[in-house]
Amino acid sequence: MAEILAAGVALKPALALLRAGDVVAIPTETVYGLAGDATNGIGVARIFEAKGRPRFNPLIAHVADMAMAEHIGLFDRLSESLALAFWPGPLTLVLPQRPGNGIHPLVTAGLDTIALRMPRGFGRDLIANLGRPIAAPSANSSGRISATTAQAVAADLGDRIRLVVNGGATPVGLESTIVKAEGGRLRLLRPGGIAAGEIEAAVGMALLRGGSAGIEAPGMLASHYAPDAAVRLDARTVAQDEALLGFGDRRAEGWQHAAAFRNLSQSGDLREAATNLFAHMQELDRVGARAIAVEPIPSDGLGEAINDRLSRAAAPRDNPAPAA
Numbered sequence: 001m002a003e004i005l006a007a008g009v010a011l012k013p014a015l016a017l018l019r020a021g022d023v024v025a026i027p028t029e030t031v032y033g034l035a036g037d038a039t040n041g042i043g044v045a046r047i048f049e050a051k052g053r054p055r056f057n058p059l060i061a062h063v064a065d066m067a068m069a070e071h072i073g074l075f076d077r078l079s080e081s082l083a084l085a086f087w088p089g090p091l092t093l094v095l096p097q098r099p100g101n102g103i104h105p106l107v108t109a110g111l112d113t114i115a116l117r118m119p120r121g122f123g124r125d126l127i128a129n130l131g132r133p134i135a136a137p138s139a140n141s142s143g144r145i146s147a148t149t150a151q152a153v154a155a156d157l158g159d160r161i162r163l164v165v166n167g168g169a170t171p172v173g174l175e176s177t178i179v180k181a182e183g184g185r186l187r188l189l190r191p192g193g194i195a196a197g198e199i200e201a202a203v204g205m206a207l208l209r210g211g212s213a214g215i216e217a218p219g220m221l222a223s224h225y226a227p228d229a230a231v232r233l234d235a236r237t238v239a240q241d242e243a244l245l246g247f248g249d250r251r252a253e254g255w256q257h258a259a260a261f262r263n264l265s266q267s268g269d270l271r272e273a274a275t276n277l278f279a280h281m282q283e284l285d286r287v288g289a290r291a292i293a294v295e296p297i298p299s300d301g302l303g304e305a306i307n308d309r310l311s312r313a314a315a316p317r318d319n320p321a322p323a324a
């Protein structure tokens with residue numbers, strides 16, 4: 001059962017968990033967040049595992065200051081003015097990622113953009129002391145409503161996490177507002193704790209709404225998630241013009257002759273497999289093989305989200321891959 005500690009005495013134990021690649025539930029001004037080190041794939045995989053999320057949707061990376069934010073994302077003028085006006089606070093900005101920023105690809109579900117926010121209070125102190133960004137979706141199991149008290153977090157996730165930091169009831173009680181700059185305009189991707197009108201007043205123009213090229217809600221995975229190569233699931237054999245994505249220690253027949261091979265987890269550990277998923281898919285795609293054959297992966301625990309991601313990659317494409 002998770003320990004509940006008052007925020008005033010929880011900084012050290014919370015840091016120790018994050019440094020060990022574990023998760024911790026923390027108060028923020030919006031709702032309670034389930035935090036993991038955003039640069040540590042195991043920590044991020046544990047977030048999905050503890051929430052029981054059936055798919056890998058991109059998470060918000062939380063920062064302590066502008067220097068950390070600028071190390072992670074590429075700010076345009078509009079996004080920078082919003083950060084100055086509303087951070088720390090319940091506003092999330094979607095930005096292009098700065099290459100080499102150290103963010104684990106599981107945080108962004110393999111996207112080249114990232115959602116960034118600077119929270120107030122305990123979360124910000126925690127990040128500043130860790131010296132690294134944290135990924136933190138709401139601290140509730142998948143499909144349940146967001147928790148706004150430490151007791152609600154413990155009742156829901158208490159048997160799956162070690163520590164809930166108690167900062168009292170969260171002041172805003174709503175998720176953050178998410179916006180993204182697009183060619184000199186701003187698009188509202190999710191309404192939340194800062195009213196759209198406040199943002200419009202700050203930038204002096206109306207927000208665009210609906211119909212974005214990006215991801216608007218958890219699970220709306222656009223076709224740019226798909227690799228160029230075709231993807232073939234549950235492969236028991238592999239052809240020479242296919243790359244092989246393996247799982248566990250039993251190989252598909254013909255694996256020695258595959259165009260390339262990566263193993264998500266030799267020991268069959270789904271958490272390790274989750275941390276390798278996006279990087280391995282990208283590496284195999286770069287080989288230029290006709291298809292990526294994927295060995296069977298069990299669908300318990302994180303396997304459900306892994307299989308969800310893979311079956312999306314294998315689904316018929318809206319935008320056919322350009323001829324090589």
Ligand code: AMP
Nearest residue numbers: 058060113114115137138214215217218
């Ligand atoms: P949560 O962390 O549960 O509050 O949810 C995060 C929200 O941010 C989800 O609605 C995501 O779809 C959205 N999000 C995260 N990263 C991105 C991104 N790179 N582009 C667009 N939306 C994003």
Ligand code: MG
Nearest residue numbers: 137138139146
């Ligand atoms: Mg949520």
